Amino acid sequence: MSTRSQKWVLAKTMKGSATLTHFRLEEEDLSTDLQDGEVLCEAIYISVDPYMRPYAERSLTVGSMMMAEQIARVLQSKNPRFPVDSLVLANVGWRTLTRVSDMKSLRQLPIMGDVPVSNALGMLGLTGLTAYYGMTHICKPRAGDVVVVTSAGGAVGSVAAQIAKATGCKVIGICGSDEKCHWITHDLGLDAAINYKTDDVTAKLQETAPNGVNCFFDNVGGDSAGAVICHMAVGGRAALCGAISLYSDDIHRPSQGLSIYRAIVAKQLTVQGFNVLNWFSSWHEAYRALYDLVLEGKLRGKELIYEGFDKVPEAFLKLFQGGNLGKIIVKIRD
Incomplete structure (x- = not known):
């Protein structure tokens, strides 16, 4: 048969x-x-x-x-x-x-x-688990930290941003439309939003995070990520989850230069790319944490x-x- x-x-x-x-x-x-x-x-x-x-x-x-x-x-x-x-x-x-x-x-x-x-x-699957581990194990936000998330209106970014918010951080989301900026601030409760298509990202970061960014969760790469890296505080932590803005580039000839290296060195930043599969053995713990946030009304998708x-x-x-x-x-x- x-x-x-x-x-x-x-x-x-x-x-x-x-x-x-x-x-x-x-x-x-x-x-x-x-x-x-x-x-x-x-x-x-x-x-x-x-x-x-x-x-x-x-x-x-x-x-x-x-x-x-x-x-x-x-x-x-x-x-x-x-x-x-x-x-x-x-x-x-x-x-x-x-x-x-x-x-x-x-x-x-x-x-x-x-x-x-x-x-x-x-938010309760690989998407949420990716956000959870990148934010909690690499960014390691503490209450009062300033956190920036790119693609904050997307699947992973929106979860990562809410995890940081639930930790007691000031969270700034970077998005590509006014609709997304409205959603993450009015519905998800983020403190500020930047529309990278219409705003000067660097100027907005100086306005919303005058003392620098402590934690950066990046899904995008490119110019927006570079602007955040250059505005981070000394000792900041960055979790590099994705680089969707660069996925159509030739991987051997990336369009972005190496200018952010200067900021990484000068500010003693910890910058780490990651894959959620590295934490496969403890996924059940992360799921439980995410599910609890849902029950508490702190995580919405x-x-x-x-x-x-x-x-x-x-x-x-x-x-x-x-x-x-x-x-x-x-x-x-x-």
């Missing part, structure tokens, strides 16, 4: 700006004759995230499936850990059906309570949900076009 699965693969080498032409929809037959320990899952929600762009360029060849985490329902099971109809977090990519043999790619969906299940891909498997590439490209608030997710089925 077999069934048909759809998947999105890389249609051509990922160079420059990503477009719909970089992706191709394919179908394949999956055997439903499971072996002991295996499960067959169907996608319910699929996550799209900025890291997929450099990952595709660095690690995928033409014809390779795009990778992603999804919330899936178990259709068939020969594994007692994952019974039929249970929901799982599956790191299986942009596909509708998956026969899973490697159980390292599956995790039990955490207890969500009254929180929508889709948030297990957002927003989702932009696309409908249909055919919309996955379009949803992915939206990440690089701006305009979205919070986390982008694709709903495949109820």
Whole structure:
């Protein structure tokens, strides 16, 4: 017995700006004759995230499936850990059906309570965990610190900013629209917002953080990040989570210079890039901390949900076009 699965693969080498032409929809037959320990899952929600762009360029060849985490329902099971109809977090990519043999790619969906299940891909999923570890383990904010977060209206940035706010910090968010600036200040409670498209970032930092920035959580790179680095206080800490503004550049010929090195040395800054997978063994602790913030009303999220498997590439490209608030997710089925 077999069934048909759809998947999105890389249609051509990922160079420059990503477009719909970089992706191709394919179908394949999956055997439903499971072996002991295996499960067959169907996608319910699929996550799209900025890291997929450099990952595709660095690690995928033409014809390779795009990778992603999804919330899936178990259709068939020969594994007692994952019974039929249970929901799982599956790191299986942009596909509708998956026969899973490697159980390292599956995790039990955490207890969500009254929180929508889709948030297990957002503020209570890898997105939230990334924000949590970058902020608490690298930035290490203390009450009274001044914290700046770039892409503060995005999925990771909005969570990181709220964690800092819950710690008792003054938090300044940098965004790309007035709508995002309004959301992070009026809805999320940040102290100030800077629109990097219309404001002079350096001047705004001098106005809102006259004594310098103690902690910097960066998702963007580029000129905005450089402005923050140069305005940091002595002994400041910076967590470099992403560089979405540079993902279309040639990695061997970056457009940004090395001018921030002078500030890093002069101000004795700690600047660290990181990957959330480094803390895999303690994810349950971070989830509990994030869930507690939700229950306390200190962590809120927003989702932009696309409908249909055919919309996955379009949803992915939206990440690089701006305009979205919070986390982008694709709903495949109820």
